[in-house]
Amino acid sequence: MTVSTKNREKPCILIIDDEPQIRHFLRISLKTEGYELLEAENGETGLGLCARHSPDLVILDLGLPDMDGSDVLAALREWSSAPVIILSVRDRELEKVKALDLGANDYVTKPFGVDELLARVRTQLRNLDRSNRRSTDAMVIFDDGTLRIDLSMRKITVNGDPIKLTPKEFAVLKILMLASGKIVTQSQLLKDIWGPTHTKDTHYLRILIGRLRQKLGDDPTEQQYIQTEQGVGYRFMELDG
Amino acid sequence: MTVSTKNREKPCILIIDDEPQIRHFLRISLKTEGYELLEAENGETGLGLCARHSPDLVILDLGLPDMDGSDVLAALREWSSAPVIILSVRDRELEKVKALDLGANDYVTKPFGVDELLARVRTQLRNLDRSNRRSTDAMVIFDDGTLRIDLSMRKITVNGDPIKLTPKEFAVLKILMLASGKIVTQSQLLKDIWGPTHTKDTHYLRILIGRLRQKLGDDPTEQQYIQTEQGVGYRFMELDG
DNA sequence: GGGAGTCGTAAAAATAGCGTTAAAAGACAG
DNA sequence: CTGTCTTTTAACGCTATTTTTACGACTCCC
Numbered sequence: 001m002t003v004s005t006k007n008r009e010k011p012c013i014l015i016i017d018d019e020p021q022i023r024h025f026l027r028i029s030l031k032t033e034g035y036e037l038l039e040a041e042n043g044e045t046g047l048g049l050c051a052r053h054s055p056d057l058v059i060l061d062l063g064l065p066d067m068d069g070s071d072v073l074a075a076l077r078e079w080s081s082a083p084v085i086i087l088s089v090r091d092r093e094l095e096k097v098k099a100l101d102l103g104a105n106d107y108v109t110k111p112f113g114v115d116e117l118l119a120r121v122r123t124q125l126r127n128l129d130r131s132n133r134r135s136t137d138a139m140v141i142f143d144d145g146t147l148r149i150d151l152s153m154r155k156i157t158v159n160g161d162p163i164k165l166t167p168k169e170f171a172v173l174k175i176l177m178l179a180s181g182k183i184v185t186q187s188q189l190l191k192d193i194w195g196p197t198h199t200k201d202t203h204y205l206r207i208l209i210g211r212l213r214q215k216l217g218d219d220p221t222e223q224q225y226i227q228t229e230q231g232v233g234y235r236f237m238e239l240d241g
Numbered sequence: 242m243t244v245s246t247k248n249r250e251k252p253c254i255l256i257i258d259d260e261p262q263i264r265h266f267l268r269i270s271l272k273t274e275g276y277e278l279l280e281a282e283n284g285e286t287g288l289g290l291c292a293r294h295s296p297d298l299v300i301l302d303l304g305l306p307d308m309d310g311s312d313v314l315a316a317l318r319e320w321s322s323a324p325v326i327i328l329s330v331r332d333r334e335l336e337k338v339k340a341l342d343l344g345a346n347d348y349v350t351k352p353f354g355v356d357e358l359l360a361r362v363r364t365q366l367r368n369l370d371r372s373n374r375r376s377t378d379a380m381v382i383f384d385d386g387t388l389r390i391d392l393s394m395r396k397i398t399v400n401g402d403p404i405k406l407t408p409k410e411f412a413v414l415k416i417l418m419l420a421s422g423k424i425v426t427q428s429q430l431l432k433d434i435w436g437p438t439h440t441k442d443t444h445y446l447r448i449l450i451g452r453l454r455q456k457l458g459d460d461p462t463e464q465q466y467i468q469t470e471q472g473v474g475y476r477f478m479e480l481d482g
Numbered sequence: 483g484g485g486a487g488t489c490g491t492a493a494a495a496a497t498a499g500c501g502t503t504a505a506a507a508g509a510c511a512g
Numbered sequence: 513c514t515g516t517c518t519t520t521t522a523a524c525g526c527t528a529t530t531t532t533t534a535c536g537a538c539t540c541c542c
Contacts, residue, residue: 093354100360113334119341183395231408
């Protein structure tokens with residue numbers, strides 16, 4: 001199974017920016033500071049890189065060719081809690097508020113000074129040390145050879161065959177997977193997906209979990225990916241052969 | 242480090258700024274957002290307030306009458322890890338780098354937009370939530386080589402073999418384990434698990450404790466994990482083999 | 483030593499929770 | 513408007529869990 005463990009010597013930074021000269025510029029600056037670098041020139045590959053390598057920090061340009069920067073950020077925040085520094089030519093307040101409330105950790109307007117950016121990078125990484133390093137690595141891509149779940153791409157395959165999940169099915173699977181190993185209570189799932197007014201309607205869950213298991217190929221007679229803890233909730237577990 | 246128990250309804254923000262109109266301005270904006278406020282017009286009182294109330298966030302103006310803003314920040318960071326947002330009229334890069342490297346979490350240049358500042362405040366408080374909640378995640382694990390109880394994972398193993406506990410069994414074991422060594426009275430257990438109307442139905446407990454001991458491999462002829470205190474209650478004890 | 487109260491075990495009965503199926507209702511794109 | 517995909521509703525069998533019932537054993541105290 002691929003678990004992206006963050007046991008790195010150097011902090012790893014992912015740059016998502018389409019302008020080559022900016023990337024070059026950042027590359028020079030950040031490398032001399034001793035960071036490991038990943039680069040992407042569009043949102044698609046950026047999300048992919050982030051999912052596979054789970055960097056310690058993401059520097060994201062809002063003006064990307066393939067998709068809107070906000071959408072990249074929103075997609076990222078679906079499953080990643082890595083700090084994100086937004087770069088943008090736009091200095092409008094509304095843009096900043098929107099990005100910050102979407103989950104960005106800082107917003108820097110171009111043109112910017114290198115030293116300031118580097119200081120802001122250090123600041124974010126400092127926070128990371130305190131809170132994130134210890135926390136369990138968010139598993140974005142699960143792959144045990146049979147089942148493959150890529151939360152960033154929203155793609156599930158069983159033995160290579162792509163599986164179609166409905167929005168609610170995917171939402172449940174995502175929550176279970178991000179809490180991998182831990183059980184998630186029924187009321188938690190119901191509250192997160194059906195809203196706080198349906199925390200008692202466990203039959204919704206039963207049928208949805210049923211369909212999910214069917215699609216994932218869970219065999220009731222053997223150990224299954226989604227395990228039931230009667231009266232409590234469900235848990236996603238890697239099958240140990 | 243001073244661990245202040247921050248069980249507040251509203252997040253508390255400390256403003257350190259000498260200009261009355263800025264304070265007024267911030268007060269209006271932040272109060273309408275539902276924050277608790279503390280105010281200081283110089284570094285001295287600011288540090289004092291921070292020490293006494295340990296706010297969730299500090300907004301610090303660099304231009305103070307009594308002492309240099311950097312010194313206030315440095316003094317603060319000696320013992321506090323609360324996020325700090327710097328306000329300053331100076332837009333020079335060196336100032337920003339210095340402040341951020343001293344431990345500030347953000348740097349906003351005056352004049353600034355309210356909405357942006359509020360968004361940055363939310364961002365910092367969001368980070369706080371994350372780091373605090375995770376640390377409070379009581380990771381209580383008992384493990385003496387034979388029996389292993391992981392409350393957060395809700396997993397029990399005896400000699401490596403996973404044990405299935407029913408909800409009530411787990412609830413009893415959890416209570417006993419969290420009071421490890423101490424006696425928990427029968428009526429306490431009955432009240433916590435069966436509700437206050439069943440504090441006399443001790444036979445429920447007897448039978449449940451019986452099943453629990455069986456599952457944990459407790460041997461009545463030897464010292465057992467769950468010990469009976471006749472007429473009083475039960476206690477969970479580590480076996481000193 | 484004997485009786486009252488307390489505890490432990492075993493089995494049966496009752497209840498609650500889970501998984502599944504099928505059909506109806508709703509949402510949504512062409 | 514129509515057909516398809518998704519969600520909701522309803523119903524049933526099954527299993528796990530809890531409760532009931534019954535009985536033997538132990539302890540404390542006189």
